Amino acid sequence: MSTTHPETLALHAGWRADPATTAVAVPIYQTTSFLFESPEHAADLFGLRALGNIYTRIMNPTTDVLEKRVAAIEGGVAALAVASGQTASAFAVQNLARTGDNIVSSTDLYGGTWNLFANALKDQGIEVRFVDPQDPEAFARATDDRTRAYYAETLPNPKLRVFPIAEVAAIGRRFGIPLIMDNTAAPLLVRPFDHGAAIIVYSLTKYLGGHGTSIGGMVVDSGNFDWEAHAERQPLLNTPDPSYHGAVWSQAVKPLGPIAYILKMRVTLLRDLGAAISPFNSFLILQGIETLALRMRAHCENASAVVEFLKNQPQVSQVIHPSTATGADFERALKYLPRGMGGMVGMELKGGAEAGRSFIKALKMFYHVANIGDTRSLAIHPATTTHSQLDEAEQIATGATPGYVRLCIGIEHIDDIVADLAQALAAVE
Numbered sequence: 001m002s003t004t005h006p007e008t009l010a011l012h013a014g015w016r017a018d019p020a021t022t023a024v025a026v027p028i029y030q031t032t033s034f035l036f037e038s039p040e041h042a043a044d045l046f047g048l049r050a051l052g053n054i055y056t057r058i059m060n061p062t063t064d065v066l067e068k069r070v071a072a073i074e075g076g077v078a079a080l081a082v083a084s085g086q087t088a089s090a091f092a093v094q095n096l097a098r099t100g101d102n103i104v105s106s107t108d109l110y111g112g113t114w115n116l117f118a119n120a121l122k123d124q125g126i127e128v129r130f131v132d133p134q135d136p137e138a139f140a141r142a143t144d145d146r147t148r149a150y151y152a153e154t155l156p157n158p159k160l161r162v163f164p165i166a167e168v169a170a171i172g173r174r175f176g177i178p179l180i181m182d183n184t185a186a187p188l189l190v191r192p193f194d195h196g197a198a199i200i201v202y203s204l205t206k207y208l209g210g211h212g213t214s215i216g217g218m219v220v221d222s223g224n225f226d227w228e229a230h231a232e233r234q235p236l237l238n239t240p241d242p243s244y245h246g247a248v249w250s251q252a253v254k255p256l257g258p259i260a261y262i263l264k265m266r267v268t269l270l271r272d273l274g275a276a277i278s279p280f281n282s283f284l285i286l287q288g289i290e291t292l293a294l295r296m297r298a299h300c301e302n303a304s305a306v307v308e309f310l311k312n313q314p315q316v317s318q319v320i321h322p323s324t325a326t327g328a329d330f331e332r333a334l335k336y337l338p339r340g341m342g343g344m345v346g347m348e349l350k351g352g353a354e355a356g357r358s359f360i361k362a363l364k365m366f367y368h369v370a371n372i373g374d375t376r377s378l379a380i381h382p383a384t385t386t387h388s389q390l391d392e393a394e395q396i397a398t399g400a401t402p403g404y405v406r407l408c409i410g411i412e413h414i415d416d417i418v419a420d421l422a423q424a425l426a427a428v429e
């Protein structure tokens with residue numbers, strides 16, 4: 001499809017009609033296996049001489065449309081859908097780093113990613129070096145010969161400070177290191193590849209699915225990173241892979257296009273670890289993506305109105321949103337988020353943890369859940385939930401201060417959103 005307009009790609013990319021039935025909606029191909037045309041055809045598929053369906057753990061036609069659609073929206077060349085956002089983050093790193101290697105990551109991360117990096121990957125011998133994203137050069141200082149990737153989130157909560165994508169991507173490219181961006185909180189608002197990122201990771205569970213029904217994840221390959229030019233820096237793509245007849249991925253995949261990174265992930269990590277998304281979830285997430293542009297616009301508009309409302313409330317000492325940032329943070333918000341500043345809003349309640357608890361208890365329409373990116377408005381008090389295992393100093397460092405409440409603004413009528421917030425604030429001492 002020649003257009004780059006995301007509203008159109010969200011409806012059309014990767015699909016016209018079912019070749020067998022002419023069905024317009026993408027069917028749910030609920031099958032484990034696919035019939036080979038002949039023994040030669042089967043051998044070609046397994047040998048990667050031809051691309052096609054083999055087994056739903058590795059690929060599926062419903063999931064294929066989802067992958068093509070997200071890749072098109074992001075301006076990437078190919079994508080791999082997986083069982084969850086957690087798997088997407090893990091695979092994005094494990095595809096480049098093995099025991100003894102390291103990556104450098106922003107400290108501003110979703111808690112689950114933090115745990116994955118600080119514990120699970122560490123146990124696998126992959127060290128994650130955390131640096132403050134406010135100083136892009138910190139990524140360069142933490143880099144050594146065994147650094148294989150940089151990792152960050154576009155719009156991390158609770159701080160909601162926009163990550164300096166272009167600055168860190170440029171530093172990485174100096175060393176032959178790709179920047180992996182988790183764009184879960186800002187689909188359509190930011191296209192990380194436009195700023196030099198090499199890989200995008202999504203939790204599809206959030207805004208892309210949008211309706212709070214399905215867990216899923218995605219890794220998108222920009223095709224813009226020259227793995228072969230950095231053979232020493234990126235050995236997993238440039239040395240023979242014993243798990244695939246000694247294939248050197250940067251060479252073997254060349255005839256198929258610049259998809260070495262993502263194809264390797266599909267035919268090794270997904271094949272071996274098996275964290276496949278179900279075709280039914282792919283179908284539901286495709287339904288969500290059809291209205292992503294409309295929803296993101298509504299989330300952003302409603303969130304801006306909530307920011308204005310909260311600024312004038314006596315119980316609120318601070319409103320946290322990219323639009324209320326100052327200095328370099330505000331400059332970055334303007335640079336990276338011209339299409340809208342996101343659906344998440346933080347607020348600091350003067351009454352601290354007790355006020356946070358009372359506020360959450362008093363909400364009538366907002367759902368008290370540990371999720372983001374749903375059509376419905378959501379709220380959580382991090383200090384007593386998502387960040388409760390951290391000590392006080394760590395809570396403050398991560399931005400989960402005692403009086404902080406995270407709101408994820410939905411697409412209900414703004415009057416109803418504000419009315420629920422107003423009555424819940426009235427319940428706070």
Ligand code: PLP
Nearest residue numbers: 084085086110182184203205216
């Ligand atoms: N990345 C971000 C920014 C998230 O908020 C989440 C989940 O909350 C994840 C990744 C993990 O996604 P999932 O829950 O689909 O595994």
